[in-house]
Amino acid sequence: MPTFSYTARLICTAAAALLLAGCGHRQDTGDHEYSRAQMRIVGSSTVYPFSSYVAEELGATTDLRTPVVEATGSGGGFKLFCAGVAEDTPDVTNASRPMKPSELAMCRGNGVEDVSQIMLGFDGIVIGQKAGIPAMDLTREQLTLAVADRVPRDGQLVSNPYKKWSDIDASLPDRDILIYGPPTSSGTRDAFEELVVDYGAEHIDGYDGQAPTIRQDGKYVPSGENDNLVVQKLAQNPNAVGIFGYSFLEENRDKIQAARIDGIKPERALISSGEYPISRSLFFYVKNAHVGRVPGMDEYVQLFLSDPMASPRGALKTLGLISLPADELEAMRQNWQQRKPVTKDSLENPSGKG
Template sequence: MKRFAISSIGLAAVMAATMGTAYADNHTREQLRIVGSSTVFPFSSYVAEELGTTTEWPTPVVESTGSGGGMKLFCEGNGMDTPDITNASRRMKVSEFKRCQENGVTDITEAMVGYDGIAFAQSTTNDPIALTREQIAMALLEKVPQDGELVENPYTKWSEIDSSLPNREIRVYGPPTTSGTRDAFEELVLEAVTEDMDIYGGEGYTNIRKDGAYIDAGENDNLIVQKLENDTEAFGIFGYSFLEENADKISGASIDGVKPKPEAIGSGEYPVSRSLWFYIKNSHAEEVPAMADYVKLFMSDKMISDLGYLKGIGLIPMPEELLNEWQEKVADRVELKLSDLK
């Protein structure tokens, strides 16, 4: 499987110079700027490469900043030094929408592009493993129940949580707090496990331990894959597309009895599944005319349908009826409302 990687190293300086000149000359910018989710990055990069190859527009710049980092940049304002589109591996938060509004970014269109599962993976040198969300939560939560009280997490090995699990040290490489994958993992695993436990007050508890068992590995999911090759006793958390691309090196744990497979992710049977998105800054439509063609291409059957190219690199397509609904919304540039996010 081929991954199109558009490096963000040094791009900030180049883009600043390029955008500044273009804006000073004619208040337009030919090159589209996209930021956001590391999970959506390979899909967005593929579309960007296709746009650059098949149209008159230069290949857009795509930067992997994390969903939260991308939202922050996107919501800074309407100036030509701000991104035109931000990718996200979870839906925009109410707080982010309000920040956009406060900074004058009031005309936003939301686009759903498909589904992804969060893999909890290990090196293929290990035997296949089946885990429950509760076991994963007990391994990673900052505080866990013991003898009727919440205590600092004492577990150092998986076998201490359940004797049927391997006698391996608990060590998990995962995304940072700016990542949509981290947000989704906390909601779908940690919060889902703890929200009905009286000891946590009947509310979801998502604090991850800070004693070294969980290792913040940054926004580069490929780096986590590389770490699992070298640290064969560790686990890693990242999007399904990275698992599929590296199936010869890493394998995903089944979670609550379900393996991370496209059919299970698309149906919601796999319990750690989420939707993938991008957000369009409509105020840039005239100044950045390439945006219209990029958005049209991304939302096309050619890219995100069941027969689309992006399925080949790990995107889980939407059902046809839902796909048509989102294609229409995006084509009409339906404005995102606060009520849509509640």
């Protein structure tokens, strides 16, 4: 008999729940403990290294079993997480962008009413290339023209004719455009489209503010949720560039380097301040109905938000996490202690400021 992975079972279960919504969502209304003794965490590949480190530390320093952490992409994580309140659904989902209002509605429609949103730090989206060659200096408009399916030409939008970077601007390298980027399930893809492509469409004459979709002619290659594979491809191919989170640059500076974006390097202080143009916040979401039923959930969140992990002096800094200011980190701890539920307003203002 074939053995299916936990991810495969979750995907099948989530799909069934969504397709058969008319038959009712999967909801466990009891208050008993679940039979499984391990937390299950899904979601963002960008947050995965941080989440995995905390999970391993929890298993190593307590009597609790090490949580299972899987990189399914932010969008894929929300689909699994929001499938219902039940033992075979995840307890936590990681995200490299805020939950969308539509995803909050999906959760609520499936009975996942009580969810806590934790902002854990900041990240920059890096445009990387092989180390040791001249570093690129790109604008967001140039990036938009490199990845767009359609571009303005003579007053019309036409299929993207740009084959080389120098076709876009003579100041750019005379080499083929080859971009390894995140797939549609990825929060990095969502953030890139919002911070780069939407911006480009607003600042390039001819788009009239209507952002294009990503080209599918082989110049942009969706590369799955494993950013380490993108790093390996860049290290082997000086003509390629890749799109990934800052933490993967930090871990692989001997192999890859980052392009400047609008003249600014991706550096910790510039990402934290928002001066680096492709900066974003990182999150995880906790299914509070599972707290008390699955061992270790409260301990995991508290450990993640502790100074030894998440502060500027914490262990996660070595993996590339750009920490929250002390007051915002303390606010996240208080939100968790109060089990403050996510709302439409908190999605728009995740730090709680203002």
